[in-house]
Amino acid sequence: MTEAHKRLDEAIRPERTTQILGELTRFQSVNPNGTESAVAAYVAKVMRDAGCEVELQVVEPGRPNVIARLKGTGGGRTIILNTHMDVVPAGEGWSSDPFTMVQKGDRVYGRGVMDAKGPLAAMMAAVEAIAASGIELPGDIVLAAVVDEEAASLGARSLPADLRADLAVVGEATNGNLAIAHRxxxxxxxxxxxxxxxxxxxxxxxxxxxxxxxxxxxxxxxxxxxxxxxxxxxxxxxxxxxxxxxxxxxxxxxxxxxxxxxxxxxxxxxxxxxxxxxxxxxxxxxxxxxxxxxxxxxxPTTGVASETRPDHPMVELASAAIERVYGRKPELTGLTANCDMTHFVKRGIPSVIYGPGDFSVAHKVDEWVALSELENATRVYSSIAVEVAGSFR
Ligand SMILES: [Zn+2]
CATH class of the missing domain: 3.30.70.360 (Alpha-Beta Plaits)
Structure with a gap:
């Protein structure tokens, strides 16, 4: 293990991811009725406190994307960590309040704990840990938390035209694997x-x-x-x-x-x-x-299908990070559902999908994610980010 990964491992506190997820779950950012602004304000504050430059990009009244940039020392590669702040409606039949995260054993329950506030919490904790570790990186790490993925992807479609990167990691559940295509x-x-x-x-x-x-x-x-x-x-x-x-x-x-x-x-x-x-x-x-x-x-829908070549060097880099954390090679898979990856591919950014949990519990009552998976995701995101932003262009 390289020196940077060792320092990073020590800086990651798994309970921090769970704590952020508990806060995020409380905001009822249900789509339709787009009310992501309270989530956005929270994400912006946490990222500003971590040392990021933060921009709120208003997409529609009351619906801002958060673009938080942890600046590198210059000349390095850039990574985008992307996921969405909206959730689907709770629906009827929950065993507990869907907007209060509840822990039972190794799982937490709540609307959005997996889709997609789990990946969002893990990305935020990853950026915090990298900042706290003091590792010097030439490249930038950009957290792009967007609105409206569950409807028409207004958020990902509207990201600034000059937002460029060498890799975008889209946070959706992949069950410990790496998805490189979606319908x-x-x-x-x-x-x-x-x-x-x-x-x-x-x-x-x-x-x-x-x-x-x-x-x-x-x-x-x-x-x-x-x-x-x-x-x-x-x-x-x-x-x-x-x-x-x-x-x-x-x-x-x-x-x-x-x-x-x-x-x-x-x-x-x-x-x-x-x-x-x-x-x-x-x-x-x-x-x-x-x-x-x-x-x-x-x-309107989230968008058309997209894919990244399986032999792309960024796919290999992301696979290696997952292997480091899980101790086994990830399978390269595809999502049958829509996701925002298409909007990064359209900009010419190589993109992959990785996130904690099993997609089959998305959009259902009693949505859950395993605490061990939240920890894995925090380590995977931070590891990929350091690998990308740690190299010069
Ligand atoms: Zn999602």
Whole structure:
């Protein structure tokens, strides 16, 4: 072990990560209703106290990103540690108050303790430990805590254009492994326009629900026959599902309007425009619809899919850090879900995903993370940061 890693190991106090996580859990930064400002103020204060230059970047009224920079001595590589401050709603059926972190054995419970306040707490504690260790680094360590990842990723999309780095580590649960790819999504809303009539004389109208039904059958056939063939080795296949449908207002009226929301999951390499064109072509290929079904609008999502080459030197650096902490080589994996990595890849920044916990408990009641994983994550983030920022460009 190098001298820097030894000093770092001594500076890390695992209980500090847990303490920060307890504070973060208290802020009800539930999305929708974007109320990340209280979390942002807390993150900004802790990072300023640690010696960072802190900028609050207001993305929407009351919704600031926090960009905290631990400045190096100059000429070194830069790392971005990124994760999000918003959480999904608590939902019903919790065993305890979702916004008060509760410890039972080796686990803590609460909304967001894993997605993504766990990684946020570990990143904050990692930056604090590096600052406290007194290790001199030529490069900068940037903590970018963003708003709105759980909806439209307004935060990651709006980060300053001049924010550059040699590596971005995105904090989402990876179960002790390293993810280098993730799926993306687009959500077109289809509208069928029919003609209303009394339902005792249906031939006088055009039934919008029936038009939509034909459309959905065709789209599901396409998903089954063609999307199942599109496979990515790390993220799995492309998919298409209808997730919301609305039509009809009265039991005795032929409905003149029907709306259906399509959730189309993209794999790395698939582009938004091409995926939309495919849906348009399927609809256009159904003469029975008589031009009455169209894509009306797009519901914003986190973004499209992205990936980093498995043999990229930064992937090797991050793998080595995980191996140092866990004592075994991480698997290179992909997330089936969306995440903010896509917005860093778009800027040309090599990016990886690593975070404490198992993604399968995200967005559920009684969300939990293991204390041992919070400690591992604190050590992994600080180790990667020191490796990146410790070298000259
Ligand atoms: Zn998340």
């Amino acid at each position: 993306g999504s687009i959500r077109p809303v289809l509208v069928a326009e029919g003609v209303s009539a009394h339902s005792s004389t249906p031939h006088l109208g055009v039934n919008a629900v029936s038009l939509m039904a034909r459309t959905l059958v065709a789209l599901e056939d396409f998903a089954e026959q063609q999307l199942t063939e599109r496979l990515h080795p790390l993220t799995g296949q492309s998919t298409l599902s209808v997730t919301i449908i609305q039509g009809g207002i009265k039991e005795s009226m032929i409905p003149d309007r029907c709306e259906a929301l399509i959730d189309r999951r993209l794999i790395p390499g698939e582009e938004e425009a091409a995926a939309l064109r495919e849906i348009e072509q399927i609809i256009a290929g159904l003469p029975a619809l008589d031009g009455r079904v169209q894509i009306d609008r797009l519901i």
